[in-house]
Amino acid sequence: MNKLVRMEARLFLRDPAAVIFGILLTPLILVILGSIPGFRQADPALGGNRVIDLYVPILIAMALGMIALNMLPAQLVTYRERGVLRRLSVTPARPRDLLAAQLLVHLVLMALGTVVLLALGRLAFGVALPADLVAFTVALVLSAAALFGIGLLVAAAVPGVKTAQGIGSVLFFPILFFGGLWVPREVMPSGLRHVSDATPLGAGVQAMSDAAAGHWPQPLHLAVLAAYVLLTWVLAVRLFRW
Amino acid sequence: MTVIEVTDLTKRYGDRTVVDGVSFTVAEGEIFGILGRNGAGKTTTVECVSGLRRPDGGTVRVLGLDPHRDADRDGLRRVLGVQLQEAALPERLRVAEALDLFASFYPNPADPRALLADLGLAEVRDTAYGKLSGGQKQRLSIALALVGSPRIAILDELTTGLDPQARRDTWALIEQVRARGVTIVLVTHFMDEARRLCDRIAVIHDGRVAAVDTPDGLVARVAAGQRVYFRTPAAVDEAALAALPGVDAVAHEGGELAVAGRDVLLAVVTELARQGITPTELRVEQAGLEDAFIALTGATA
The missing domain is CATH 3.40.50.300 (P-loop containing nucleotide triphosphate hydrolases)
Incomplete structure (x- = not known):
């Protein structure tokens, strides 16, 4: 198991696309947004927040979406398609150890990305660290579990790599849209925001923002996230074929 | 065990x-x-x-x-x-x-x-x-x-x-x-x-x-015959070859004549001499695993 995790980590670092999209892209976007002077000024329309303040949780969500919806399913489906899972299933190791190793590596990646974004936001642009760290961690972990669940479900239900990548991207954009990547939730029309409340990253970003501002996330958002976690994981475990 | x-x-x-x-x-x-x-x-x-x-x-x-x-x-x-x-x-x-x-x-x-x-x-x-x-x-x-x-x-x-x-x-x-x-x-x-x-x-x-x-056992199951292959400069009386004792079949295989049977080499050469024909590239092949395999699995493929 140890060796499998190390192998996955090594393979990840050898894949330039994975390193760029998994690690470097979101901090880069944060730096670009932060270098626009207007985004560093408090805006009464945003409740006195600055644009850059809003974007830290949104970019954390974006990194999460890329890892969970694009990278994870593509990897797993590739392994199945190429016979790696079958090969492993005739050794004393089990394919589900490989699955666990994959999840672990992607989870660590996500955690690292989050720390980098928070630190960069704080050091470079004076974005306050989450006021309620416990609540923030809960919101982050729930969001991650929901998105990894969706990614696993894609990997479970889709036979080919190309299809998996396609479906991953098709899911990525609307989920990120409702998470506020293009139009932050604060400035969404209220009808749109209600729809957003029911999406995994709509609920996830709001829960993280609430925690960052120092209060416990709303029950609605936690419930939405929990529902996604439950539904996707149960289905993925049922449908997964080695 | x-x-x-x-x-x-x-x-x-x-x-x-x-x-x-x-x-x-x-x-x-x-x-x-x-x-x-x-x-x-x-x-x-x-x-x-x-x-x-x-x-x-x-x-x-x-x-x-x-x-x-x-x-x-x-x-x-x-x-x-x-x-x-x-x-x-x-x-x-x-x-x-x-x-x-x-x-x-x-x-x-x-x-x-x-x-x-x-x-x-x-x-x-x-x-x-x-x-x-x-x-x-x-x-x-x-x-x-x-x-x-x-x-x-x-x-x-x-x-x-x-x-x-x-x-x-x-x-x-x-x-x-x-x-x-x-x-x-x-x-x-x-x-x-x-x-x-x-x-x-x-x-x-x-x-x-x-x-x-065993491989030998499989070969032995199909009659352990042989095939004699050769080329000839002129046409051969194939009916006479087929009529020789021990010969099972005579066939053309890629420009060569193949005579299948048991212990037929001497008879074939003698018959060719009687017809005044000198065979070239004469060789003998014993039945092998492939013949056994084909006999066991049928000729259809």
């Missing part, structure tokens, strides 16, 4: 019965061949033995363990090395890393370095899997099947994709492995490979066992 016992194995895909009542036993220390045409059910049979597929009927016991019982699963996989026909590794995984990783799965693995050397992979130890040639991938796949120091190794299409020298090297390696007491199940459609390596062979045809015997 019997290490593998397959009884009445049946496997269906949809309404197609791919393996239909296959039974055989493999004794400890032997090289047991499973020979058959493409699609005969060889791979499905060994996949049931290695636990990859669940049989629809019959029983499989490997060292007394049932590959499909969860309680037996781990114990079996520690002593069983499997080479799969279609299995790849992650593209960016390097040869030595793959071998180390697989070695870590087993309680008493073989020395990965020695295996790399034995299989001629030492030079590519730091090469990524995706950059290996077909033959190198095949050899790595054999190494992975052996790295756990298995008591039984199941090798599916061992030398497919290897060049002639690499095939011979691989055969020598398999003989070394057997000399260490490992029982080997070899799936193949190559006659020369089966003849060279196998102690006993199960011929599988249309999902059934057509025969289980």
